[in-house]
Amino acid sequence: MSTRLILYSGKGGVGKTSLSAATAIRAAALGRRTLVVSTDAAHSLADALDRDIEGVPTPILPRLEAVEIDVNRELASHWGVIHDYLTRFITFRGVEETVAEELAILPGMEELFSLLRVKAFADSRRYDVIVIDCAPTGDTVRMLAVPEVLGFYFDRIFPIQRTVVRTVRPVAKRVTDLPLPSDDVFGAVKALYRQMEAMGPILQDPGRSSIRIVLNPEKMVINESQRLYTYLNLFGFPVDAIVANRVLPEEARSDYFDRWFSIQAGHLQTARSAFEPLPFFQAPLFDREMVGTEMLDEFAERVFGETDPTGVLHREKPxxxxxxxxxxxxxxxxxxxxxxxxxxxxxxxxxxxxxxxxxxxxxxxxxxxxxxxxxxxxxxxxxxxxxxxxxxx
Ligand SMILES: Nc1ncnc2c1ncn2[C@@H]1O[C@H](COP(=O)(O)OP(=O)(O)OP(=O)(O)O)[C@@H](O)[C@H]1O
Ligand SMILES: [Mg+2]
CATH class of the missing domain: 2.60.40.790 (Immunoglobulin-like)
Structure with a gap:
């Protein structure tokens, strides 16, 4: 059986990391060999699990490992050679070097390369389930768009350049300083392209991958989640559930919170009907921050109850x-x-x-x-x- 991928995405601070960790803990408890991965450059998985986590899978509980991917290392290994070339190329066009260095990195790329690492973990067959804690919405959308942008670029620019280089390199060397890409650059482009090409279909396969949108019962968060849902569909990524987090629990009822209860009820109603027919889970606001595996396990229990969170919760082809x-x-x-x-x-x-x-x-x-x-x-x-x-x- 191939490794199942579950991604949690959503606006900043809504509870993606907590839910990813909670899902992974539950998955391991259900007997699955599980890895929870953070692809967000601003990692907080270690804080949530209250453990030191390294750049390699670190054991947390029986059958559970966690890893915080070193995005800069991934960037250097996949993009380093290409980046150097592009920087030289852009500098040659008269752009200042520091600016050129920035330009030679597409937004969303770091996250994308982290996903390539995830693919390597999936290919290793060491895990039944990999739970991915994504960076906030904007970065996720950019990351998902990068392969298409790169593919477009690679398809159209590099083949042309390759022909040009073959024909003009010997001559060009003598007459111009225009930096031409070396075979290393082409090799790197090709390798990257191949990996990206393999990654897309995996993420778009509803039997293998599921994206879950985490939201809070607040107007702006719901709006942003709807946009995220549109874009995920546009790129063909299957969303199988919505999780509304920080819902005031009954035990918090008091005069003071009365209004908040009705405000939240309104927003929950809106969100529930907007995302119909997706399964809609609710996670209560706890009376403190959620830190450590025990609390996260309780969190998973409150959110998913009897439902196996590693399952495909909804099937729909976009x-x-x-x-x-x-x-x-x-x-x-x-x-x-x-x-x-x-x-x-x-x-x-x-x-x-x-x-x-x-x-x-x-x-x-x-x-x-x-x-x-x-x-x-x-x-x-x-x-x-x-x-x-x-x-x-
Ligand atoms: N239901 C909840 N009850 C109480 N505290 C919560 C709840 N959900 C999340 N928190 C706390 O809120 C903070 C932010 O949660 P978390 O880190 O999971 O969000 P995030 O979406 O990953 O944020 P970021 O976008 O910054 O990565 C954490 O301190 C977490 O413990
Ligand atoms: Mg987080």
Whole structure:
């Protein structure tokens, strides 16, 4: 059986780390060999578990290990050579070196490389379950978009450059200082590309990976969670549950908190119906910070009860392709999006879908490539793109 991946994402401070650790503790108690990973550069897993955790999997409880990934090391190992080249290249174009160094790193990249490390842990077959404590929302969305951006870049820039380099390097060396990428750079690009290509389908497979959105019953948090949900769908990542954390428990009822109870009840109602039909779990606000494995275990108990948190809690495909007459309809589920926030166009064999400023380049499957887009419609949370007959080539 392949390793199951469970990711917790959500706005800053909502309880991602606590829930990741709690889920992992429960998974281990249920007999699964479990690893809990923090990909957030600002790690706090060690604080939550109240243990020293290293850059390598550290034993915490029977069947449970935890690791805080050293993002800078991952960045250096995957991107180092490419980064050096890009920095030189950008500097050559007249940009100051310190600025060039910054430019040569895409936002979200550190997290992405941490995920590549997660893939290596999954490939090792040492674990049944890996729970991933993600960085706050914005970084997660950027991280998920990076492979597409990089893929786009690699596909279009590097093959061209490679040809140019082959033909001009011998000459160019004599006439220009323009830094040309060496074979090392191409090698690194290729290796990275291959790993990223393998990672996408794993994260998009609802049987293997699940993303859970953590929120608090507050207006702004719910709004941001809805946006996150739209973007996760846009990129085809399966969300299987929502967890509302810090819900005031009955025992906290008092005159003083009365209003808070009704405010929270309103927000919970809104969130519950907005995310329908996703399973909706509630986690109470504890009377103190949650630190240590015992408290986290109790937390898991209060949130999940009898439910096995390692299971696939909801199955839904965010994308579907169906035959219709002589053509096809590609449907992409984009909950919470509105018509005027969505743009669709084709570019070569790619279908580009943009919601707000998040853009996905969908490489069209062979059945669809080469067909003309006849129309696009958005209703009831589904974007439907109609493709006509295959054009003779
Ligand atoms: N239900 C709860 N009851 C009481 N304290 C909580 C609860 N959930 C989280 N906390 C506490 O709130 C703080 C933040 O929680 P946590 O670190 O899990 O959030 P996070 O989403 O990972 O934050 P960040 O975005 O900074 O990584 C921690 O001190 C944690 O113990
Ligand atoms: Mg955290």
């Amino acid at each position: 994308m579907e392709i169906r035959k219709k007459g002589k053509g096809y309809v590609l449907s992409l589920r984009l909950p919470f999006a509105e018509k005027d926030r969505i743009q669709v166009w084709t570019r070569g064999d790619d279908l580009v879908v943009q919601v707000d400023n998040q853009r996905r380049h969908l490489v069209l499957p062979r059945t669809l490539a080469g067909r003309a887009v006849e129309g696009a419609a958005f209703d009831d949370a589904w974007l439907r793109v109609t493709f006509g007959e295959k054009e003779a080539s």
